[in-house]
Amino acid sequence: xKLTGAEILCESLTRLGVREIFGYPGGAILPxxxxxxxxxxxxxxxxxxxxxxxxxxxxARASGGVGVAMATSGxxxxxxxxxxxxxxxxxxxxxxxxxxxxSKVLGSDAFQEIDITxxxxxxxxxxxxVSRAEDIARTIREAFVIASSGRPGPVLVDIxxxxxxxxxxxxxxxxxxxxxxxxxxxNHDPAEFDRAVELLNSAKRPLILAGxxxxxxxxxxxxxxxxxAGSYPVxxxxxxxxCFPASDPLNLGMMGMHGEAWVNNAIxxxxxxxxxxxxxxxxxxxxxxxxxxxxxxxxxxIDRAEINKNVKVDAALxxxxxEVLEKLMPYIVTRDHxxxxxxxxxxxxxxAVRDIQSLPDTGHLYAAHVINDIWKETHGxxxxxxxxxxxxMWEAQYYHHNRPRTLITxxxxxxxxxxxxxxxxxxxxxxxAEVWVVVGDGGFQMTMSELATIVQEKIxxxxxxxxxxFLGMVRQWQEFFYxxxxxxxxxxxPDFAALANAFGIRGERITKRAEVVPVIRSARESxxxxxxxxxxxxxxxxxxMVAAGASLSDMIRRPNSPLxxxxxxx
Amino acid sequence: MQTLVAYVENKPGVLNRVSSLARRLAIxxxxxxxxxxxxxxxxxxxxxxxxxxxxxxxxxxSLEKLVDVRLAENISDRALLERDxxxxxxxxxxxxxxxxxxLIKVFRARVVDVAPESLIIEVSxxxxxxxxxxxVLRPFGVLEMARSGRISMTRGGDLLRxxxxxxxxxxxxxxxxxx
Numbered sequence: 001x002k003l004t005g006a007e008i009l010c011e012s013l014t015r016l017g018v019r020e021i022f023g024y025p026g027g028a029i030l031p032x033x034x035x036x037x038x039x040x041x042x043x044x045x046x047x048x049x050x051x052x053x054x055x056x057x058x059x060a061r062a063s064g065g066v067g068v069a070m071a072t073s074g075x076x077x078x079x080x081x082x083x084x085x086x087x088x089x090x091x092x093x094x095x096x097x098x099x100x101x102x103s104k105v106l107g108s109d110a111f112q113e114i115d116i117t118x119x120x121x122x123x124x125x126x127x128x129x130v131s132r133a134e135d136i137a138r139t140i141r142e143a144f145v146i147a148s149s150g151r152p153g154p155v156l157v158d159i160x161x162x163x164x165x166x167x168x169x170x171x172x173x174x175x176x177x178x179x180x181x182x183x184x185x186x187n188h189d190p191a192e193f194d195r196a197v198e199l200l201n202s203a204k205r206p207l208i209l210a211g212x213x214x215x216x217x218x219x220x221x222x223x224x225x226x227x228x229a230g231s232y233p234v235x236x237x238x239x240x241x242x243c244f245p246a247s248d249p250l251n252l253g254m255m256g257m258h259g260e261a262w263v264n265n266a267i268x269x270x271x272x273x274x275x276x277x278x279x280x281x282x283x284x285x286x287x288x289x290x291x292x293x294x295x296x297x298x299x300x301x302i303d304r305a306e307i308n309k310n311v312k313v314d315a316a317l318x319x320x321x322x323e324v325l326e327k328l329m330p331y332i333v334t335r336d337h338x339x340x341x342x343x344x345x346x347x348x349x350x351x352a353v354r355d356i357q358s359l360p361d362t363g364h365l366y367a368a369h370v371i372n373d374i375w376k377e378t379h380g381x382x383x384x385x386x387x388x389x390x391x392x393m394w395e396a397q398y399y400h401h402n403r404p405r406t407l408i409t410x411x412x413x414x415x416x417x418x419x420x421x422x423x424x425x426x427x428x429x430x431x432x433a434e435v436w437v438v439v440g441d442g443g444f445q446m447t448m449s450e451l452a453t454i455v456q457e458k459i460x461x462x463x464x465x466x467x468x469x470f471l472g473m474v475r476q477w478q479e480f481f482y483x484x485x486x487x488x489x490x491x492x493x494p495d496f497a498a499l500a501n502a503f504g505i506r507g508e509r510i511t512k513r514a515e516v517v518p519v520i521r522s523a524r525e526s527x528x529x530x531x532x533x534x535x536x537x538x539x540x541x542x543x544x545m546v547a548a549g550a551s552l553s554d555m556i557r558r559p560n561s562p563l564x565x566x567x568x569x570x
Numbered sequence: 571m572q573t574l575v576a577y578v579e580n581k582p583g584v585l586n587r588v589s590s591l592a593r594r595l596a597i598x599x600x601x602x603x604x605x606x607x608x609x610x611x612x613x614x615x616x617x618x619x620x621x622x623x624x625x626x627x628x629x630x631x632s633l634e635k636l637v638d639v640r641l642a643e644n645i646s647d648r649a650l651l652e653r654d655x656x657x658x659x660x661x662x663x664x665x666x667x668x669x670x671x672x673l674i675k676v677f678r679a680r681v682v683d684v685a686p687e688s689l690i691i692e693v694s695x696x697x698x699x700x701x702x703x704x705x706v707l708r709p710f711g712v713l714e715m716a717r718s719g720r721i722s723m724t725r726g727g728d729l730l731r732x733x734x735x736x737x738x739x740x741x742x743x744x745x746x747x748x749x
Contacts, residue, residue: 017747065747121587122594126637146637180579181733183634183641305631308624 005133026072029099053083058425074112089412125153203272213277219322387443417446601719
């Protein structure tokens with residue numbers, strides 16, 4: 001069957017199970033848009049191509065499948081860069097399709113020509129220029145395989161306009177992926193495996209560091225069995241949240257810079273760390289010289305390049321988390337680590353003040369109140385999409401996720417402006433799920449134009465702006481490390497409720513604690529998107545905090561404050 | 571200094587991906603040579619990098635993550651044969667020419683071009699040998715030099731062959747959103 005390159009692209013995407021494409025048209029991609037109109041694919045018109053990539057990313061993270069973003073050449077493509085890098089750093093399978101000028105003018109600085117494969121080389125898992133219609137189907141199929149296999153990541157396919165317009169024979173069977181053969185490394189050397197088993201069965205104070213890789217490999221069940229078999233306490237990375245229920249007594253909570261104090265202390269006291277699908281990021285380890293000195297380390301990780309990168313480990317099991325955990329299971333001697341678990345409970349002791357809802361109402365509205373109330377009102381079952389900063393850390397502390405893929409957040413790159421578009425993508429992936437955006441007043445202003453996308457697509461999400469009038473996390477650093485010199489962090493914002501109204505979205509403004517639950521209930525009852533502007537305490541900080549580069553043992557704790565009656569001292 | 575061998579797809583842009591990766595990892599490349607292999611689809615690279623064993627591991631593992639790299643291997647601690655080729659244009663007048671010829675003979679180099687005021691000397695061998703020749707030529711006046719960079723091969727039965735088996739058939743069904 002003869003089809004144009006553009007038609008081949010749409011047909012291929014359809015056959016790959018794609019339903020939605022997040023994109024923005026332009027000259028060099030117009031043939032594809034013409035074909036899109038005749039296809040079954042649904043195109044979501046974004047307001048900025050960065051939004052398209054975040055939506056595809058949010059779609060991928062919520063669904064576990066591949067998200068697809070599309071843009072034209074030149075500025076359309078360069079606007080995708082931040083979203084591509086975000087997906088790269090968080091190993092999210094996104095396929096970006098960009099139009100390119102015709103192959104006969106490539107390299108001539110034609111109108112809207114830019115070398116987008118050159119630009120995105122270090123921030124994609126792979127990228128490729130396609131200049132022949134007959135290569136499109138195979139290349140797209142390869143892009144999907146690359147994006148979603150192994151350690152996932154973004155792939156960019158740049159298609160010249162003449163390739164979109166030319167006709168070619170479309171033969172799905174004949175266009176199977178033909179990726180270069182790879183050396184098959186035998187995943188773990190038996191000695192390494194035996195060492196890991198010995199460490200696992202001899203540890204007195206073991207602790208699991210659970211990361212995103214568990215979710216990516218779909219290892220939740222195997223992981224839970226592994227945890228039960230060894231009765232290992234579990235600490236979560238930010239992106240690992242959800243891979244093991246927060247309600248489980250063995251789940252200690254988040255580790256790292258803003259991790260719970262008892263978690264960080266347990267890491268420092270453990271005699272064995274079992275890292276699963278995580279990469280010892282600096283936000284997790286703090287100063288490497290003082291990190292978990294008492295512990296031997298086992299690293300279960302699919303990416304060989306992560307082994308011994310930051311932390312030298314005693315046994316490295318390279319492979320898919322599920323496969324490795326299942327292979328280890330029969331060797332785990334069931335153990336009761338009661339004494340160690342009780343010790344961690346003691347560490348938790350007086351710092352277990354997370355239930356702030358029991359505090360007397362002093363009239364002050366804290367971000368923590370808002371997030372904790374959203375958690376309670378949604379029964380912990382919503383998909384929460386956050387931006388980056390204080391609200392993100394409070395979300396991780398106060399919203400307790402029991403299911404995988406329910407916290408969607410930019411971890412590695414820390415991209416402000418991620419939340420709103422990523423939530424739109426998540427909603428398309430899970431149309432029946434309740435989706436909440438938790439976002440700061442700074443990050444929201446970076447991509448708030450996507451409110452128009454919400455209206456145009458008639459989707460229903462709930463937006464909670466944690467509005468403290470500051471770029472809060474930067475302000476917090478200025479408070480702690482720059483003598484409260486608040487340079488460029490006080491932030492003027494529009495009246496967000498009125499802004500929502502201007503887009504045709506219901507907007508609310510909340511200033512008192514007593515109003516929080518009623519507004520959340522009312523928003524949940526609405527079948528449409530509701531934006532709530534929560535005016536919270538302006539100069540609150542996230543505690544505990546390990547300063548950048550400081551030891552994990554060296555946490556800044558919440559000072560005794562008349563505003564917070566239950567403040568604790570270390 | 572660490573030596574890696576990589577088998578890569580013999581197509582445009584691959585060298586850029588490899589060098590861009592080294593740059594991103596902040597690893598300085600001392601020399602990088604690339605040439606075709608007996609299989610026209612595959613090129614072989616020898617990468618000599620200013621890094622330690624840990625850096626070489628990271629480079630090796632990261633190289634293998636590139637779609638266009640079939641295999642990458644750190645061969646630094648193996649028994650190696652290493653060769654570098656240099657063309658050295660040195661100024662030579664009637665007086666010092668005999669002395670020069672003697673040195674060239676000692677280093678088993680050869681003269682490949684003769685002009686009234688200069689000679690071009692071709693020398694191949696281990697890097698140290700070429701460096702040694704260069705040292706003794708310097709007083710005569712080295713006018714120009716071109717070096718190929720190092721190529722390396724493991725000795726004897728220690729074979730390093732590129733994988734050529736076709737990708738597994740499961741790829742055909744991988745990577746779809748269809749559950």
